[in-house]
Amino acid sequence: MTGAEAANALFVATILTYAAAMFAYALEYAFDKRASKAVGEKELVAAGNAVIDRGTSADSADSGAESAPITPSAARGAGRIGLVLTFLGTAALAASIITRVVYTGRWPWGNMFEYTVGVALAGMVTWLVLVSRGTVPRRLGLFATFAVTMVLGTSVRVYTEAGPLVPALDSYWIIIHVTAAIAASGILLIGCVFAILHLIKRRYDRQVSDGKPIRFPLNIAERLPDATALERLTFKIHVFAFPLLTFGIFAGSVWAHFAWGRYWNWDPKEVWAFIAWVVYAAYLHARVSGKSMKANAPWIAILGYAVMIFNLTAVNLVFDGLHSYSGV
């Protein structure tokens, strides 16, 4: 097996492992009844009080699960398996990238495929850190593995044989600039997931307090943590990622000075990075400017990630600019 084949095999293994983890998380999410304690306390939710699901309520909730196909404790076991699979998949993904490094003999951020894979890794590592610190409940891994598997699936569409780099990329700045961009994109991916979950939960809460029926897909929000807590976590993740994004743009413009002779060229990639930065700056401002603005903030965060995705896909594939390299 050549290095390229080994890297690709590990890549496929990652996707399969994440898919299995997603399934395991889905079991825990659906059947670990203690997570749905909040449902029994509609009045509390309606009164605007935050309801946090806690492990202490497990025993009381277990009894209500007689109609479920698997028991809550089995569901929690599935969740534990899911977490182990997530760690394994992430290790395989890292190994795949390292294998690529070994046989190309260069830093692995040379084309769009490699970049996207890096974003997936950064997103998953972010997630695992959050779970390990106990910041987020394990069962939400369902959404994280889903988002990351989507990213990996997209990367396959732009798969490029690993080859040598064009001269402009032959610089240690590729380590600094692209790594910062990848890390920021990966962390913001998880931030965007939480922004979406918050909006779903918020809508669910409003439906409940209005006494309106809950239909699919809103009913999945039943097991989500408290909307306020989701919003705060969304904010914290963005606060962490914003300086990284800023640093990535800064490092890029220092590199642009050396490689292209100008620190800022209004190249399409730069234009859209600027737009993303401004949108995220708007998010951070919206978060601290009063109630009605704060309510819109998650939408701005999602808009920010839409810009990031546009900058990665459309700008690479459609626009012609200095960031266009051979292939994609």
Added chain:
Amino acid sequence: MSTTEAKPRPTGPNNPGPRKSRPLKRLKSFGRRWWHQLTSMRTALLLLLALALAAIPGSTFPQRSVSPTDVDGYYTEHPDLAPFLDKLWAFDVYTSPWFSAIYLLLMVSLVGCIIPRLRVHLKALRAAPPQAPKRMEILPYHRSLAAGANQGRARAVLKQRRWRHVVREDDDGTVTVAAEKGYLRESGNLLFHTSIIFILVGVAVGSLFSWYGNRILSEGAASGFCNNLQQYDDYGLGAYVDETDLPRFCLQLDSFKAEFTDGGPTAYDAQVSYENEDETGSYNLRVNHPLSFDGTDVFLIGHGYTAVVTYTDRYGNTQTARQPFLAMDAALNSEGAFKFPDANYNPDTGEVDQDAETGFDAILVPTYDDSTQMLIGSEPELNNPVLALTAYQGNLGLADGQPESVYSINEDQIASGNLDQLNDEVEVIGVGDTMELEDGSSLSFDAVEQYAVLQVRHDPGGPIVLAGAVILLTALLPTLAVRRRRYWIRWNPDGTVETAGLGRNDFDGLDEECDELTALIAPDFEPPGQTESDADEPIGSKS
């Protein structure tokens, strides 16, 4: 304005009251209202989003500041739409009035926001932490201590933990220690926003005082050039730069080497010699490794091939041309032209023969594969370079003073019949071969050399922007990471002790930190177990 009140009041049934002062007052309140509106966070937010939106056209339309040739191309492709778009500054988005209006408004809003905040912050930096509210239990963190707390200990703990604090004693015997920490957050915040203005100033200085020139430089001493505008293929001068201000130096390309792997370039390596006022030297110029003279940088931004040909005219006179070719694709198949307007100089008449100006349109193929029917090669290396030539004789149209491309023969002259095409099918010749023309003249293909595209640039705004960006990044971290919070401990006259805490921004862990402080001050203090405040809880269960 109260002074206007002193003016005599106009009388009359329709003129009650101080008419004259009202418009002024109204104008003032109108102005104040708009100023408040402009400097409000909501407006800043809308301006930010407007700025993001306004930047988009700059990526969808070619920009003059980036590539004027692309703008010309757009004009050719969309002759009807382009002039209209141009009126809307679609090709100069980032200097357009509407884009400028948005960012200038944003800057005004920013200044209007930071100046009052700066005033408040400077005052707070010098002032003692504020007094606790009378009813401390309304604060987010509040404990009534059963155990005793020592005043001296409170001060020692707060000092050791670098809290700014003050002890206040009321007449009724109440003693309060007020403490505050995290001033760096606001300092960073103000510095961050100021640095944006700083960066903008750097950009403005750059656009006024910078200059650049691009130059295609072939190998060899004969092609060397000195730094003045006539020597550049294209250039740009800032508004306040005079061409006589350019520093004096000369450059020549000693050798150029491009390395390719699997048909793609992997390294460009230019050896250049330079000479400025007091030194001469040589430099290995590569992508990412510019050559710097004081304040001026020379960048290697591209490369290509130069074809060397010799034209022997019908009278046996020869002239050699070194013509850089423009790459058309990644495999460096390149186009160019050779023009000999003063060939065929008749020694008998003393004039150039009528309609005997000679020119060639040419395509340079670095690796020609003669086993296929394809002229265009697929590799950029010089494995089998050929020239594909079409010869023209007649009037090249160079005398009319119109600027024209050196990379192609003037098509208008061909269309108008002033230039005759001599061969219907392109003639492909390799290095050392010769193309014979009907009139006895000939063109021989001597060699292929390489050229480098150099950009010489001086931007005095660059260091300002860099400094601004470094400040921005440095200030951003405390702006986002530092927590500003207050802590109070009060000894009431009735002997009870209370502590309270307040987070001045939204963050987790206030209760924990305050409990820790309280425990240090009152060693017997037992923090209550799990608090009911949701802010301090992880959002889910750990299992």
